Amino acid sequence: MSLLEVDDVVVQFGGVTAVNHATFTADAGQITGLIGPNGAGKTTCFNVISGLQRPTKGHVRFDGRDVTRTPVHRRSKRGMGRTFQRLEAFGSLTVRDNVRVALDIHRGLLAGFKPAQSDIDALLERVGIAEYADDRADSIPTGTARLLELARCLAGDPQLLLLDEPSSGLDETETDAFGELLRDLASEGRGVLMVEHDMDLVMSVCDTIRVLDFGEVIAVGGPALIRNDARVQQAYLGYSDVDEDGGHDHTAVLPAVAEEVKA
Amino acid sequence: MDKFIAYALPGLFTGAAYAIAASGLVLTYTTTRVFNIAHGAFGMVMSFIFWDFSQRQGIPVWLSLILVLLVVAPLTGFVVQRFIARGLGDAPVSVSLVVTVGLFVGLIGLAQQVWEPEPRFVPPFWQDKSFEIGDSIITGHQVITILASIAVAVGLYFLLNRTRIGTAMRASVDNPELLRLFGGKPDTVAALSWAIGMSLSALAGILLVSVVGLDYFQLTLLVINAYAAAMVGRLKSLPLTFIGAMALGLLDSFALGYIDPESWLADFRPVIPPLFLFAVIVLMPTAQLRIGQVKGIVSAPVPSLTRMAVSGAAFMAFVFVATAGMSEANLLRVGAAATYAIVMLSLVLLTGYGGYVSLSQLTFAGVGALAYAKLDEPNLYGLIVSTLIAGAVGALVALPTLRLTGLYLALSTLAFGVLMDKVVFQDEKAFGFGGALSADRMSVFGTTIGSTGNYVLLMAFFFVLCGIGVLILRRGVLGRMLVALRDSPAACGTLGLDARWFRVGLFGISAAVAGLAGALFAGLRGTIGAADFQYFNSLPLLLLAVVFGVTSVTGAALGGIGLMLLPVLQAEEVAGVSLGGLMFVIIGFGAVFAGRDPNGLANLLFKIGRWGQRRIVARVDEATGGSGWSPIGPRTGQHRAAGDDQDGYDDGYDDAYDDGTAAGATSHEPEEAGSVATRG
Numbered sequence: 037m038s039l040l041e042v043d044d045v046v047v048q049f050g051g052v053t054a055v056n057h058a059t060f061t062a063d064a065g066q067i068t069g070l071i072g073p074n075g076a077g078k079t080t081c082f083n084v085i086s087g088l089q090r091p092t093k094g095h096v097r098f099d100g101r102d103v104t105r106t107p108v109h110r111r112s113k114r115g116m117g118r119t120f121q122r123l124e125a126f127g128s129l130t131v132r133d134n135v136r137v138a139l140d141i142h143r144g145l146l147a148g149f150k151p152a153q154s155d156i157d158a159l160l161e162r163v164g165i166a167e168y169a170d171d172r173a174d175s176i177p178t179g180t181a182r183l184l185e186l187a188r189c190l191a192g193d194p195q196l197l198l199l200d201e202p203s204s205g206l207d208e209t210e211t212d213a214f215g216e217l218l219r220d221l222a223s224e225g226r227g228v229l230m231v232e233h234d235m236d237l238v239m240s241v242c243d244t245i246r247v248l249d250f251g252e253v254i255a256v257g258g259p260a261l262i263r264n265d266a267r268v269q270q271a272y273l274g275y276s277d278v279d280e281d282g283g284h285d286h287t288a289v290l291p292a293v294a295e296e297v298k299a
Numbered sequence: 300m301d302k303f304i305a306y307a308l309p310g311l312f313t314g315a316a317y318a319i320a321a322s323g324l325v326l327t328y329t330t331t332r333v334f335n336i337a338h339g340a341f342g343m344v345m346s347f348i349f350w351d352f353s354q355r356q357g358i359p360v361w362l363s364l365i366l367v368l369l370v371v372a373p374l375t376g377f378v379v380q381r382f383i384a385r386g387l388g389d390a391p392v393s394v395s396l397v398v399t400v401g402l403f404v405g406l407i408g409l410a411q412q413v414w415e416p417e418p419r420f421v422p423p424f425w426q427d428k429s430f431e432i433g434d435s436i437i438t439g440h441q442v443i444t445i446l447a448s449i450a451v452a453v454g455l456y457f458l459l460n461r462t463r464i465g466t467a468m469r470a471s472v473d474n475p476e477l478l479r480l481f482g483g484k485p486d487t488v489a490a491l492s493w494a495i496g497m498s499l500s501a502l503a504g505i506l507l508v509s510v511v512g513l514d515y516f517q518l519t520l521l522v523i524n525a526y527a528a529a530m531v532g533r534l535k536s537l538p539l540t541f542i543g544a545m546a547l548g549l550l551d552s553f554a555l556g557y558i559d560p561e562s563w564l565a566d567f568r569p570v571i572p573p574l575f576l577f578a579v580i581v582l583m584p585t586a587q588l589r590i591g592q593v594k595g596i597v598s599a600p601v602p603s604l605t606r607m608a609v610s611g612a613a614f615m616a617f618v619f620v621a622t623a624g625m626s627e628a629n630l631l632r633v634g635a636a637a638t639y640a641i642v643m644l645s646l647v648l649l650t651g652y653g654g655y656v657s658l659s660q661l662t663f664a665g666v667g668a669l670a671y672a673k674l675d676e677p678n679l680y681g682l683i684v685s686t687l688i689a690g691a692v693g694a695l696v697a698l699p700t701l702r703l704t705g706l707y708l709a710l711s712t713l714a715f716g717v718l719m720d721k722v723v724f725q726d727e728k729a730f731g732f733g734g735a736l737s738a739d740r741m742s743v744f745g746t747t748i749g750s751t752g753n754y755v756l757l758m759a760f761f762f763v764l765c766g767i768g769v770l771i772l773r774r775g776v777l778g779r780m781l782v783a784l785r786d787s788p789a790a791c792g793t794l795g796l797d798a799r800w801f802r803v804g805l806f807g808i809s810a811a812v813a814g815l816a817g818a819l820f821a822g823l824r825g826t827i828g829a830a831d832f833q834y835f836n837s838l839p840l841l842l843l844a845v846v847f848g849v850t851s852v853t854g855a856a857l858g859g860i861g862l863m864l865l866p867v868l869q870a871e872e873v874a875g876v877s878l879g880g881l882m883f884v885i886i887g888f889g890a891v892f893a894g895r896d897p898n899g900l901a902n903l904l905f906k907i908g909r910w911g912q913r914r915i916v917a918r919v920d921e922a923t924g925g926s927g928w929s930p931i932g933p934r935t936g937q938h939r940a941a942g943d944d945q946d947g948y949d950d951g952y953d954d955a956y957d958d959g960t961a962a963g964a965t966s967h968e969p970e971e972a973g974s975v976a977t978r979g
Binding site for chain 1: 776783785786790792795
């Protein structure tokens with residue numbers, strides 16, 4: 037049984053189908069990539085999983101329980117944590133207080149009166165933003181704010197991490213460090229489900245990948261398999277020539293794919 | 300059947316007028332996401348202009364109509380959109396709503412200033428004509444109104460569905476940015492819809508004025524009926540808005556005809572519109588949590604405990620000295636200022652920290668006052684019980700509105716305020732209509748605080764107490780959560796916070812603080828009435844709180860004094876000219892611009908304070924050769940890992956870390972750099 041099961045989920049906004057019978061899973065101890073072109077329905081999927089959006093149809097099961105109708109905060113209590121594509125840091129608070137609030141919420145109001153300084157610092161160290169601890173969250177760079185969201189989310193010690201484009205705004209070195217961190221988190225037994233556009237990162241850290249297009253899951257598999265999938269190339273590049281001659285020279289959107297194919 | 304028709308006809312008439320007003324409201328809201336609380340106030344001003352043209356200046360009625368509806372109103376709409384409402388749609392509700400509340404208050408002041416109170420009369424249209432339907436008579440004016448509403452409905456339908464600009468308007472509803480990308484002009488669309496919206500509010504006002512009378516408040520407040528109708532259309536659908544308006548008009552009329560005036564139900568007749576509004580809002584489907592940009596709002600500093608105690612003591616000493624030898628009348632004024640200041644503290648919690656807008660804070664104060672007077676226990680026990688009762692009422696109001704956010708929540712509190720005012724406060728068993736209830740000065744541990752001077756000191760003491768309470772709450776775990784919830788409800792949810800119960804608690808505490816103020820006020824005055832807690836006075840209260848800074852205790856203190864001074868200044872004459880409504884104009888339009896920063900004028904003081912402090916630090920450092928003495932005390936947190944180049948943060952940073960703009964950002968000033976250098 038997988039940690040997270042998304043079962044035949046449909047989301048419609050008026051006449052637009054944002055998610056179309058999506059079915060996929062994410063496992064504990066593994067990093068699962070959720071990729072697809074813009075507008076494929078990735079963030080909507082995240083909203084359904086985390087409870088911010090109720091699906092028109094379908095079910096979400098987490099840790100063996102159906103949570104489709106469970107409110108947001110209760111899903112979090114059960115071990116789900118998420119970050120946002122469009123940042124949701126608490127801008128009026130310092131970076132340290134952002135994490136402090138998360139710890140307070142996690143431990144309950146009464147426990148919140150006890151100081152948790154060392155725990156906060158440990159979390160900030162872990163994601164590598166300790167130097168920003170005293171800055172207001174609306175004044176730090178985007179990449180840092182994403183890491184802050186991750187630290188905040190880790191304060192709840194979640195079993196499943198939903199990361200929405202976590203590496204955008206990070207430079208190359210930072211991204212490498214971030215990849216390390218992700219592997220580390222997975223090795224602790226946490227499941228990581230990640231929406232990401234940085235294909236180098238996705239291909240290097242993900243154990244499995246689910247590809248969404250027009251709200252549908254069009255491919256599932258390990259990085260190697262996904263690279264060579266015709267439908268994936270179709271979705272990303274507009275056309276595919278893998279079937280014809282093994283594939284050549286389409287470097288624009290999926291560099292990792294192209295490199296692999298060339299090799 | 301005849302009776303049915305006899306009441307249906309006037310019902311259709313008022314329904315038609317509400318429909319015209321409400322469709323204007325919906326049009327501006329859908330295209331620009333700004334809910335114009337002042338929609339009715341604009342209608343009122345336009346009716347005054349119409350009166351001025353047609354009656355005072357003697358311009359023919361038809362020409363006056365054209366001038367108002369097609370020139371003055373659209374121009375006003377255009378200007379308001381361009382210079383006031385623009386960009387407000389993306390702002391949090393606590394900002395966008397406050398700005399239109401500012402317009403609301405400012406326009407009433409403007410009307411009072413331009414057209415001094417005197418009886419005015421606007422004759423109905425088609426005065427000498429009436430039609431018989433069965434035994435019932437429908438006047439020409441009523442026929443015209445109903446026809447006008449049909450014309451508006453048809454006109455809007457064609458505009459939105461059959462014209463290019465109408466299509467752009469509908470597109471703008473969904474996504475103005477996308478419209479811009481596709482070559483549309485959201486600004487033109489917004490300006491046009493405000494122009495049309497303003498004309499519709501003018502038309503509704505002019506059609507109602509011969510029935511309601513030309514009055515600053517009556518016409519303005521009729522807009523609550525339009526809010527209710529607009530809510531039926533969920534602020535989106537024009538057909539549903541029309542249906543809602545007609546339903547409300549008919550309901551109101553039938554209630555007049557069919558409810559026995561002797562029965563208890565008759566009490567509810569005047570409050571059908573707010574009840575309707577409340578019911579519709581509560582039944583609305585749950586809104587989704589907003590997901591958006593990171594923007595910190597609260598930036599007032601949070602002082603240390605020592606500093607709070609010192610400031611509190613200094614404040615008390617100041618009040619003691621300032622009120623010594625003051626006349627009884629002035630002492631009462633200071634007491635009123637203290638009352639308002641405490642009520643504003645309740646807004647600091649709710650709006651400043653929590654981001655929720657309440658338009659009924661004075662009503663909660665009224666509940667506290669009522670409880671205090673009725674309990675007849677003029678001591679600490681009575682005060683505490685009154686406070687708790689007000690708190691319980693506040694929590695109760697929050698309960699049915701658990702799912703509501705922003706605008707809807709604010710409007711539901713407005714509806715609650717109207718209901719309490721008309722059904723409870725004006726009831727014989729409470730204050731009584733125009734009546735007054737007596738209350739005694741309270742005693743503390745057996746000593747009655749008889750003299751007004753001492754009582755005012757007691758009130759100031761309670762202000763300090765509440766202020767310190769609010770700040771301690773802000774410093775603690777609850778305060779951080781409040782601010783977090785304000786900045787990002789969605790993130791709080793995904794972190795596991797159940798915001799709903801949190802909010803009930805917050806409303807409870809806030810209402811309790813307001814109730815405490817009310818109870819103290821009752822003791823101060825000796826007699827209190829429903830007029831002391833009229834619901835629409837909650838609007839200027841909110842405004843002044845925001846203008847002076849709704850995120851800080853200092854702001855509340857200043858705001859309290861400001862609100863107390865308002866009627867005093869209003870009564871003054873400068874160079875033979877009565878200030879009349881001018882103060883409202885200044886405050887209202889001041890809020891339109893100041894309202895964009897909820898940290899308010901108080902933030903200016905903080906900035907000046909910090910600047911002064913830094914200069915002192917720099918001077919002392921120079922004098923002592925950089926021994927590092929600082930009036931702020933040693934820094935408690937650990938050093939930043941980044942190294943020496945950022946040591947500039949140390950000066951005053953602790954005090955200002957919540958500001959983000961002050962010490963940290965401006966630490967490159969020469970003095971500052973000097974101090975760092977001498978230290979190293």
